[in-house]
Amino acid sequence: MPKSPPLLSLPRRTDVLICGAGPTGLTLAASLRRLGVDHVLIDRNTVIQAGSKAAAVQPRTLEYLDRIGVGAPLVERGKKGRGFCLRDRDRILLRASYDRLDTPHPYMLLASQQTTEELLARRLVELGGAVHREHRLMDFTPDFPGVTATVAGADGVVRALSARYLVGCDGIHSTVRTAAGIAFPGESPEQLFALADVRLAPGQQAAASEDAAFYLSEAGLLLMSPLSDGLHRLVAPVPPGTAAPDASDVERLLATRGPAGERQRVREVVAASTYRAQERVAERFRAGPVLLAGDAAHTHSPAGAQGMNTGMQDVGNLAWKLHAVLSGAAPDALLDSYHRERRPVAAQLVAFTSQFARIAALADPAAGRRRNALLAAAAATPGITDWLASTLAQLDIAYTSEPDLGVPRPGTRISPLVVRPNGLHWTLAVPGTPRRGTVASGLGSLAVQYVPSLPTTLLVRPDGYLAAAGVPSDPAAVIERLGQYLPQ
Numbered sequence: 001m002p003k004s005p006p007l008l009s010l011p012r013r014t015d016v017l018i019c020g021a022g023p024t025g026l027t028l029a030a031s032l033r034r035l036g037v038d039h040v041l042i043d044r045n046t047v048i049q050a051g052s053k054a055a056a057v058q059p060r061t062l063e064y065l066d067r068i069g070v071g072a073p074l075v076e077r078g079k080k081g082r083g084f085c086l087r088d089r090d091r092i093l094l095r096a097s098y099d100r101l102d103t104p105h106p107y108m109l110l111a112s113q114q115t116t117e118e119l120l121a122r123r124l125v126e127l128g129g130a131v132h133r134e135h136r137l138m139d140f141t142p143d144f145p146g147v148t149a150t151v152a153g154a155d156g157v158v159r160a161l162s163a164r165y166l167v168g169c170d171g172i173h174s175t176v177r178t179a180a181g182i183a184f185p186g187e188s189p190e191q192l193f194a195l196a197d198v199r200l201a202p203g204q205q206a207a208a209s210e211d212a213a214f215y216l217s218e219a220g221l222l223l224m225s226p227l228s229d230g231l232h233r234l235v236a237p238v239p240p241g242t243a244a245p246d247a248s249d250v251e252r253l254l255a256t257r258g259p260a261g262e263r264q265r266v267r268e269v270v271a272a273s274t275y276r277a278q279e280r281v282a283e284r285f286r287a288g289p290v291l292l293a294g295d296a297a298h299t300h301s302p303a304g305a306q307g308m309n310t311g312m313q314d315v316g317n318l319a320w321k322l323h324a325v326l327s328g329a330a331p332d333a334l335l336d337s338y339h340r341e342r343r344p345v346a347a348q349l350v351a352f353t354s355q356f357a358r359i360a361a362l363a364d365p366a367a368g369r370r371r372n373a374l375l376a377a378a379a380a381t382p383g384i385t386d387w388l389a390s391t392l393a394q395l396d397i398a399y400t401s402e403p404d405l406g407v408p409r410p411g412t413r414i415s416p417l418v419v420r421p422n423g424l425h426w427t428l429a430v431p432g433t434p435r436r437g438t439v440a441s442g443l444g445s446l447a448v449q450y451v452p453s454l455p456t457t458l459l460v461r462p463d464g465y466l467a468a469a470g471v472p473s474d475p476a477a478v479i480e481r482l483g484q485y486l487p488q
Helices: 023-035 059-067 071-077 113-126 175-180 247-257 307-326 332-360 365-379 384-392 475-480
Strands: 013-019 039-043 079-081 083-088 091-097 108-110 136-143 146-152 158-168 192-200 212-217 220-226 232-238 266-276 279-281 290-292 426-430 436-439 446-450 458-460 466-469
Touching (some): 013 023, 013 307, 023 307, 059 071, 059 307, 079 220, 083 384, 091 365, 091 384, 136 158, 136 175, 158 175, 175 290, 232 247, 279 332, 307 332, 446 475
Parallel strands (some): 013 039, 013 158, 083 212, 158 290, 426 446
Antiparallel strands (some): 192 232, 192 266, 212 220, 426 458, 436 446, 458 466
């Protein structure tokens, strides 16, 4: 176990207090630091925790991580997977390949959550930020226009910290959400999951696919993903009361649910645990100066490797809005759009993963055989696998219900292959001979790109979503009207 970092002095006030230094909190802190927003990030743990649940980073998340300088080092540390594969033992039922996706990252990056957090934390330090570890939020009270938070440190001293905004990235049992009185409705299925990071015996690495594979056998569900450094991540539903799996437990799961043929041998169990999945979405993602993100705002089945990614994209939506409000370039009401845009995404995600988990966990053998036959038939239907790949990659997420009639609609994702990201700047994309420039604005720098293939000018938000199409090609005119392009 690495040595604990030295304790940092907690300031008396800040613009944004972030509770929780998991992937969501670290992404928010690095984004705010990149934008020059004063913040404090606290976490109750001494160090980054080993054996965390998430094992895949989706293309849409990698696109945002590119904007804050984490994408490239994470890709270097991870393993590129082709996509998802649904199997009945050795029989492939359906494969959702990422190869044809419209993204600079046409793959699912297989990397442990620990690796993701380590690289986010390193980037935060490079940007001049830090994590106040062994600090725990006790409570907070309204203190117009923000809050006064009570924080307990490792030294046992309780301190008061004044913050304009408080963001709860503190997980499913969020202290921030509870103290804010925000309801967290949903279900708590009586389903326990076992998780293990293992190394297989030499000569058996080929048994694992380059895909994240869902094995849907009569014995039950098993998710198996290759990671970097020769590791494999396994997740499986198990009976209530089951202990964290050891090597023999993992071998038994592989023998009964995984690839058929030669029995798989486990050389080492690096990390193992059990956890109970819940299906919940917070009623509100904002309550005055309090905002929720990640598992504090939504939690669901692990099916589809969506949870960590959704939390990191929550704060991609939130970070630039906090900057706009705190810099005085936009009204506080802009933050209401965070709830309006992200909560429907979370609700749809919970519904999707819940349905998938129930289908995958069918206990009746006959029903399981019918399910597998339907999946195989779906795989042969044109367009189904491409739709599934885009959905799982989270590239189809949009903040609009209006149809695309040839011109992108505000709230739709703009591919980085069309308009290249420029950090967390706004971008004005103009038809014309390729060249780039930058103009200062109240919302941060406005990057200007000339793109020959564009049918019209596009104004792209710092999170990669379209603010408006058909705007003036003159950057000064766009800057003058920038406020009217903010989400309402």
